[in-house]
Amino acid sequence: AQSVSQHNHHVILSEAASLELGCNYSYGGTVNLFWYVQYPGQHLQLLLKYFSGDPLVKGIKGFEAEFIKSKFSFNLRKPSVQWSDTAEYFCAVNAGYGGSQGNLIFGKGTKLSVKP
Amino acid sequence: DAGVTQSPTHLIKTRGQHVTLRCSPISGHKSVSWYQQVLGQGPQFIFQYYEKEERGRGNFPDRFSARQFPNYSSELNVNALLLGDSALYLCASSFTGDETQYFGPGTRLLVL
Numbered sequence: 001a002q003s004v005s006q007h008n009h010h011v012i013l014s015e016a017a018s019l020e021l022g023c024n025y026s027y028g029g030t031v032n033l034f035w036y037v038q039y040p041g042q043h044l045q046l047l048l049k050y051f052s053g054d055p056l057v058k059g060i061k062g063f064e065a066e067f068i069k070s071k072f073s074f075n076l077r078k079p080s081v082q083w084s085d086t087a088e089y090f091c092a093v094n095a096g097y098g099g100s101q102g103n104l105i106f107g108k109g110t111k112l113s114v115k116p
Numbered sequence: 117d118a119g120v121t122q123s124p125t126h127l128i129k130t131r132g133q134h135v136t137l138r139c140s141p142i143s144g145h146k147s148v149s150w151y152q153q154v155l156g157q158g159p160q161f162i163f164q165y166y167e168k169e170e171r172g173r174g175n176f177p178d179r180f181s182a183r184q185f186p187n188y189s190s191e192l193n194v195n196a197l198l199l200g201d202s203a204l205y206l207c208a209s210s211f212t213g214d215e216t217q218y219f220g221p222g223t224r225l226l227v228l
Binding site: 094 | 159221
């Protein structure tokens with residue numbers, strides 16, 4: 001069965017620090033990869049996605065992620081975080097074929113706290 | 117454009133009752149998926165519906181059921197509620213041919 005691991009439960013950074021959140025998945029076939037963000041009191045929003053092509057994808061608000069197929073990883077990065085990036089971040093995967101596209105598998109999430 | 121909408125926003129029920137949660141997808145989206153998010157965990161897939169047919173089901177008991185209407189809105193029903201059903205229930209919609217799912221604000225269910 002597919003699974004997604006997010007290595008950090010809670011990350012605390014100061015403003016302007018660089019961010020990298022780890023995400024590994026277990027599935028041997030073609031996958032679609034997503035990062036979602038949940039700001040306090042708000043609903044899940046899409047940060048970025050990878051379906052195919054350039055493994056380095058850019059999303060909103062200066063976030064980017066790199067798909068490394070050999071490592072089954074899709075780590076999220078941001079060179080300089082802001083206090084407004086305080087949120088919970090979820091990595092998600094689905095199989096990129098057939099009728100199971102609706103089945104997003106989520107990691108447990110990483111809570112990011114940015115100190116002003 | 118309106119995003120995915122869900123109703124009600126909050127709900128309190130007692131054990132053994134049933135509940136119906138509602139979802140309206142983004143205009144033009146024909147696929148609706150339901151997820152359960154318990155505190156401290158990521159969302160867990162319950163159902164996907166496309167063109168009013170069930171296309172996928174997660175590892176949930178038969179107490180959970182859903183349906184999709186001709187206007188692509190959807191209902192999630194849960195019978196014989198248990199304390200463990202307390203969670204945030206999320207609905208997501210997607211456009212045909214695009215695997216990106218857009219989430220609603222959720223319905224927070226508390227079972228006492």
